[in-house]
Amino acid sequence: MSAKSLALLSLIVLVALTLSLGQALAQQPAHSLYEESRTIIPDNLPWYPVVVIGDNRPTNVNNVQLPPIFYMVVNETKKIYPVAVIGTGDHTGMGTQEQINVLYNALKGLQNVWLALGNHDLDAHQEKYWTEVIAPDHYHVDDIPGWRVYVLNSECRLSMQWKAQVNTIWNNLGNRSLILVFHRPIYPKVEHNLDPERANYLLKKISQNDHVKIVLQGHWHGYAAEMRNGIEWIITGGAGAPLYDYPKTPPDNATIVLERNHYIVLILYPNQTFTYEPILAGNGSGELVVTRINSTAYKIVNTKLNIFKKPAWIPVRLHVNISGWDVYATLIAPPSSTIVVNIQANGYDVIITSNATNWYAYATPPGGTNKAVVGKPVNGVVELKLYKLQTTTTTSTTTTITTTTTITTTTSQPTTTTTSTATTTAAQTQTTTTTGTPSPAPTTTPSQASHSWMLWASIAIIIAAIIVALLIVRKK
Secondary structure, three states: OOHHHHHHHHHHHHHHHHHHHHHHHHHOOOOOHHHHOOOOOOOOOOOEEEEEEOOOOOOOOOOOOOOHHHHHHHHHHHHHOOOEEEEOOOOOOOOOHHHHHHHHHHHOOOOOEEEOOOOHHHOOOOHHHHHHHOOOOOEEEOOOOOEEEEEOOOOOOHHHHHHHHHHOOOOOOOOOEEEEEOOOOOOOOOOOOOOHHHHHHHHHHHHHHOOEEEEEEOOOOOEEEEEEOOEEEEEEOOOOOOOOOOOOOOOOOEEEEOOOOEEEEEEEOOOOOEEEEEEEOOOOOOOEEEEEOOOOEEEEEEOEEEOOOOEOOEEEEEEEEEOOEEEEEEEEEOOOEEEEEEEEEEOOEEEEEEOOOOEEEEEEOOOOOOOOEEEOOEOOEEEEEOOOOOOOOOOOEEEEOOOOOEEOOEOOOOOOEOOOOOOOOOOOOOOOOOOOOEEOOOOOOOOOHHHHHHHHHHHHHHHHHHHHHHHHHHHO
């Protein structure tokens, strides 16, 4: 091969590599999903709905797209519109950059997304990319009053990272209760558990420090729960990965359901009690339908089933924007029920009515606040008195609707449970809005701005390659 041909071939290769780098950088979000989804949660609400998902990887781990059942779960979650979404790991097939980007795009638009790493998320050795696009490998959040959510990385080594993570769980905890989130489960025993060394180290620390009330885990593809020493241990691994058919005999004092897709709805109360239920997902799981009747009224029809194929109650969170304020109506749709909600604004007075029996409404100014304007119903009516905001330039009412489609759902009436009991119930929420013109729900668009310097570096490489090639050709 002549020097000229070699130079031209080298130039083509350099340009192709640089363009590939530029394309990859353009696809990478400027901020992680954890950062982009972070939304202030007021600390004076009566209760807080949360959705928990786990193990939504595809059967073929090389697939970039996630399983159809996962998108059904995400669709329901976006209708539920919880204050937070927790993931217990294995959210991708191998954790390639392309798979991580698909996960990011599937979950963007939800508030407060807190995902844990699973073993499959690390198979491609892209942990750094995961932390840039999805979330840190371990972290904690104190945003829900009375609670700390601590997300651990159960895939790290015992000698260093695991012990270091566990040792910081109780730092500056105050009087909060703990929710631990990690991938490989400790309890119940399902023949697919965390190794004894790491499990025993965590269990020892829990026995010494207390405060743990809920442990959310994945890895085993099914549903299992066990109350042990005042702690509710839950495995949720049914959001799309291939389901397991073992163990055939449940461990003592544990509930196990095999081969049913599901996710969990969890309601947290500021007094550190909670209630939850595993919700059946996919065909035959019932529906949650939210319909806008007119400019101010909404109808919610709930026929959703839980994982035991019994009717389940569902929380629904309706969202409207009125004169710059974000207004929410959060309610429980009882089993096999039809709920009507009417939201009307008269200036800065907002009147919300509903036939629901367990609900409340609140409003926050732009950007959110730790203290919301909160109202509880009196004879089925909540009145919220807002005030004119300094940044508000119009008093018109706008609407954002994210739930006019059909969703499968179940029914069952909630009861507040302390962590010393093992009762389970269901919760789901939904977003919609009030008077005005519908607009799409907020979404997060990956930005290229933070990578601009790298793109300029790529251009510089191309220019340098051209100069070198020309010099070689000229010399020959």
